Amino acid sequence: MLEVKQLVVAYGRVNAVKGISFNVEQGQIVTLLGTNGAGKSTTLRTISGLLTPVSGEMWFEGERLDGVAAHKVVEKGIAQSPEGRRLFRQMSVEDNLRLGAFSRKDAAGVRTDMDRIFDLFPVLGSRRTERAGLFSGGEQQMLAIGRAMMSRPRLLMLDEPSMGLSPIMMQLIMSTIRSLRDEGITILLVEQNAAAALKLSDKAYVLEVGQITLEGTGEQLLGDDRVKRAYLGED
Amino acid sequence: MNVIIPDDVKVRFRVPARIIGLVGCTLMIASIFMSWSYGHTVLDDVGYWGAPSPLQLYYAVLPVLGVLLLAVPLLGRGRLGRWAKLVAWNTSAKTCAIWSLAVTAVMIASIAIGLGGLVNVDPGGWVALAGALIAVASTLFLPDSPDPNLYRLKSPQWVQILAIVGVMAVLLFGAAYLLNFENADQFLTFGASVVGVVMVLRQFGIFSWLSIAAANNNRVLVTSAFVVAFAFPFTQNGSDANMSIASQVLIFAATALGLNIVVGLVGLLDLGYIAFLGAGAFTAAILSGSAFATIDWVPPFWLTVLIAGTVSSLLGLLIGAPTLRVSGDYLAIVTLAFGEIFRITMNNLDGNDGPNLTNGSNGISAIPDLNFFGFDFGKAHVIFGIDIGRFANYYWLMLVVIAIIIVVFMNLNYSRIGRGWVAIREDELAAEAMGVNTFALKLLAFAGGAFLAGVAGAVKAHYDVSVTPDQYVFLESAFLLAAVVLGGMGTVMGVLIGATILKLLPEKLRFFSDYRLLLFGLLMVIMMRFRPEGIIADERRQLEFHDEDDALAVEIQEEMRAKHVHLNPEPKEWDL
Ligand SMILES: Nc1ncnc2c1ncn2[C@@H]1O[C@H](COP(=O)(O)OP(=O)(O)OP(=O)(O)O)[C@@H](O)[C@H]1O
Ligand SMILES: [Mg+2]
Numbered sequence: 001m002l003e004v005k006q007l008v009v010a011y012g013r014v015n016a017v018k019g020i021s022f023n024v025e026q027g028q029i030v031t032l033l034g035t036n037g038a039g040k041s042t043t044l045r046t047i048s049g050l051l052t053p054v055s056g057e058m059w060f061e062g063e064r065l066d067g068v069a070a071h072k073v074v075e076k077g078i079a080q081s082p083e084g085r086r087l088f089r090q091m092s093v094e095d096n097l098r099l100g101a102f103s104r105k106d107a108a109g110v111r112t113d114m115d116r117i118f119d120l121f122p123v124l125g126s127r128r129t130e131r132a133g134l135f136s137g138g139e140q141q142m143l144a145i146g147r148a149m150m151s152r153p154r155l156l157m158l159d160e161p162s163m164g165l166s167p168i169m170m171q172l173i174m175s176t177i178r179s180l181r182d183e184g185i186t187i188l189l190v191e192q193n194a195a196a197a198l199k200l201s202d203k204a205y206v207l208e209v210g211q212i213t214l215e216g217t218g219e220q221l222l223g224d225d226r227v228k229r230a231y232l233g234e235d
Numbered sequence: 236m237n238v239i240i241p242d243d244v245k246v247r248f249r250v251p252a253r254i255i256g257l258v259g260c261t262l263m264i265a266s267i268f269m270s271w272s273y274g275h276t277v278l279d280d281v282g283y284w285g286a287p288s289p290l291q292l293y294y295a296v297l298p299v300l301g302v303l304l305l306a307v308p309l310l311g312r313g314r315l316g317r318w319a320k321l322v323a324w325n326t327s328a329k330t331c332a333i334w335s336l337a338v339t340a341v342m343i344a345s346i347a348i349g350l351g352g353l354v355n356v357d358p359g360g361w362v363a364l365a366g367a368l369i370a371v372a373s374t375l376f377l378p379d380s381p382d383p384n385l386y387r388l389k390s391p392q393w394v395q396i397l398a399i400v401g402v403m404a405v406l407l408f409g410a411a412y413l414l415n416f417e418n419a420d421q422f423l424t425f426g427a428s429v430v431g432v433v434m435v436l437r438q439f440g441i442f443s444w445l446s447i448a449a450a451n452n453n454r455v456l457v458t459s460a461f462v463v464a465f466a467f468p469f470t471q472n473g474s475d476a477n478m479s480i481a482s483q484v485l486i487f488a489a490t491a492l493g494l495n496i497v498v499g500l501v502g503l504l505d506l507g508y509i510a511f512l513g514a515g516a517f518t519a520a521i522l523s524g525s526a527f528a529t530i531d532w533v534p535p536f537w538l539t540v541l542i543a544g545t546v547s548s549l550l551g552l553l554i555g556a557p558t559l560r561v562s563g564d565y566l567a568i569v570t571l572a573f574g575e576i577f578r579i580t581m582n583n584l585d586g587n588d589g590p591n592l593t594n595g596s597n598g599i600s601a602i603p604d605l606n607f608f609g610f611d612f613g614k615a616h617v618i619f620g621i622d623i624g625r626f627a628n629y630y631w632l633m634l635v636v637i638a639i640i641i642v643v644f645m646n647l648n649y650s651r652i653g654r655g656w657v658a659i660r661e662d663e664l665a666a667e668a669m670g671v672n673t674f675a676l677k678l679l680a681f682a683g684g685a686f687l688a689g690v691a692g693a694v695k696a697h698y699d700v701s702v703t704p705d706q707y708v709f710l711e712s713a714f715l716l717a718a719v720v721l722g723g724m725g726t727v728m729g730v731l732i733g734a735t736i737l738k739l740l741p742e743k744l745r746f747f748s749d750y751r752l753l754l755f756g757l758l759m760v761i762m763m764r765f766r767p768e769g770i771i772a773d774e775r776r777q778l779e780f781h782d783e784d785d786a787l788a789v790e791i792q793e794e795m796r797a798k799h800v801h802l803n804p805e806p807k808e809w810d811l
Contacts (some may be wrong), residue, residue, distance in 0.1 A: 088662060
């Protein structure tokens with residue numbers, strides 16, 4: 001579904017992503033693992049069209065993706081819930097969701113999708129006119145995921161959705177991600193919490209200083225010694 | 236004040252504090268029957284014993300309000316029922332005392348400055364000052380009221396409509412009355428006491444009730460506001476002085492409303508907005524058929540307006556297209572430069588090297604008045620027996636223009652595009668990630684704002700009779716921006732108020748116009764410190780400015796609630 005080939009991305013003259021290649025298959029959960037500064041968020045931002053790659057290719061459903069403007073990427077069916085959530089804090093829950101659906105013209109469809117999000121996250125539904133900044137971290141993360149889903153993406157990219165959440169909240173988010181996958185949405189996940197993410201993943205890549213050093217199924221990586229040492233805190 | 240006087244002290248002393256406050260107010264009321272001034276050349280007839288002058292009567296309004304605010308809770312303790320909690324009695328009384336002191340100070344200062352020294356202040360002035368000081372000091376001992384809940388009051392719709400219409404009528408006659416003061420000291424005294432009464436009513440909770448009423452009867456509100464604005468020329472008895480100011484205010488306000496879209500909604504800092512007004516004005520002047528016009532084609536005015544708007548928005552596109560792709564600071568710098576380049580270009584399009592479009596620094600003068608279907612804007616017409624002069628004609632035209640701009644603004648604000656704009660203002664990158672075409676939307680706002688300025692400029696050209704490059708200098712851009720920021724970015728009401736204040740004060744107060752840069756600077760600094768969201772706050776904006784305080788605010792609220800319950804199981808006792 002998504003194919004990334006030899007992607008190089010730079011901030012100024014410093015390469016943050018140094019020629020990575022990976023695939024995301026339709027209907028799967030694919031995880032990017034990596035230490036801080038490895039280039040995970042940079043990769044997602046580039047796929048979203050927020051950054052322009054130096055070289056390399058990106059293909060989505062058989063169409064070329066690099067060079068496509070950010071708002072067109074959303075129209076093509078790729079949505080991102082960015083790192084740190086970046087909600088519109090002064091806007092109501094409803095307005096945040098409406099912004100997620102900015103690229104859509106079918107008002108009725110937007111309304112039913114909004115109701116679906118409220119079914120999925122009842123907290124949001126019961127406080128839909130309150131502004132986003134007043135919600136707790138976990139609730140904000142739900143809203144951020146909901147907002148990204150409002151564009152009806154076929155590929156949903158989540159950048160550290162469990163950041164700063166309690167274990168219970170994190171489990172809730174993880175099970176939500178799984179149920180989204182079961183509904184047929186393909187998911188590209190960036191996570192610090194390697195154990196939880198790998199258990200969920202069909203495929204995973206380890207990114208280190210801008211390069212992919214390891215790849216395999218979630219289970220394979222869970223059993224890998226290097227992963228155990230570096231990301232799971234085991235000896 | 237909470238810091239200085241502990242809450243339990245306030246609760247203990249509230250009854251004596253009210254009684255002493257009543258004494259202060261009574262002193263102020265008594266003072267209007269005394270002479271305030273030795274000479275008779277300042278204020279109005281404040282220098283007579285036993286005969287209050289009109290200004291003294293207005294002066295008494297605040298203390299009378301103070302008496303009511305202090306006496307009702309004192310006499311009605313235990314009998315007020317829910318009125319005890321619907322109204323912020325104590326805080327209103329405190330506001331009332333402080334504004335009484337301010338007005339007293341203004342009057343005494345007027346006398347002292349106008350006649351040369353404090354010796355010219357007669358006993359009346361001193362009695363009033365003493366009363367005001369007593370009132371302020373004693374009301375500081377009143378416990379703070381909880382926020383007024385007057386908006387909880389249910390009222391039949393006809394009462395609400397009547398209230399709105401009443402407010403509008405008061406506004407009309409108040410404005411007409413205020414404008415008729417020729418003297419700066421009278422203007423200031425009356426103005427200050429009007430502002431004081433408004434502030435007291437606000438504390439009292441009247442406005443929260445009114446704003447609910449207004450929201451329930453939006454149509455009535457908008458219609459009556461326009462009827463009132465439309466009726467204003469009839470209060471002027473054919474006099475041109477105020478109509479000239481009023482129409483200038485409207486032109487200024489229309490331009491500020493256009494700028495408000497760019498700055499207030501999208502958050503783009505445009506420092507050269509006046510150039511778009513100028514572009515519209517020059518376009519209209521060139522196509523006006525004046526003897527000095529450089530093009531010999533005179534289209535009908537509606538077409539001129541469209542051309543002027545288009546020329547301005549094309550300039551907007553020209554400036555915006557390269558700069559709006561990059562981050563915010565560049566736009567400010569480029570627009571600042573553009574404003575200057577525009578003025579210099581207009582100065583140089585005099586035919587010396589290149590085409591003659593503007594006659595250089597002489598500009599285009601003798602622009603004929605507008606003429607719609609035989610209605611000559613330059614001539615006075617008699618309507619209902621009142622002379623409606625040239626300025627009133629343009630005033631009405633600008634009113635129509637403003638109405639159109641407001642309708643456009645309102646529709647945009649609550650539309651998909653408006654939501655995109657606000658998202659850009661809040662977090663541009665997040666907006667982009669959500670699929671908002673940020674560049675296109677910013678360009679649209681920029682060019683659209685320029686279009687509105689061009690339209691206003693087209694009318695301004697005819698109103699001003701002559702258009703020269705020197706009318707469109709950076710300072711004017713700065714004042715427009717100041718009007719938007721002062722009034723409240725992103726709101727219609729606020730910007731109208733801001734524009735009125737900034738245009739009206741220099742016209743009415745000589746000393747204000749002499750020091751206008753200094754005073755505006757001071758005003759802006761004070762606003763930024765104490766009310767950065769402007770006079771009228773856009774909800775979303777206000778939250779932006781006080782964002783960090785969120786947790787703090789909730790915390791304080793919880794704490795106060797706990798304390799209230801702890802101190803007084805019966806909140807009623809605390810209130811009064
Ligand atoms: N806007 C920027 N300008 C310059 N350098 C940047 C910028 N954003 C990121 N970088 C650099 O690019 C590299 C990759 O950053 P990126 O944010 O992609 O890392 P990450 O894998 O998402 O890390 P984390 O787990 O901490 O979020 C880092 O070295 C970072 O310092
Ligand atoms: Mg990251």
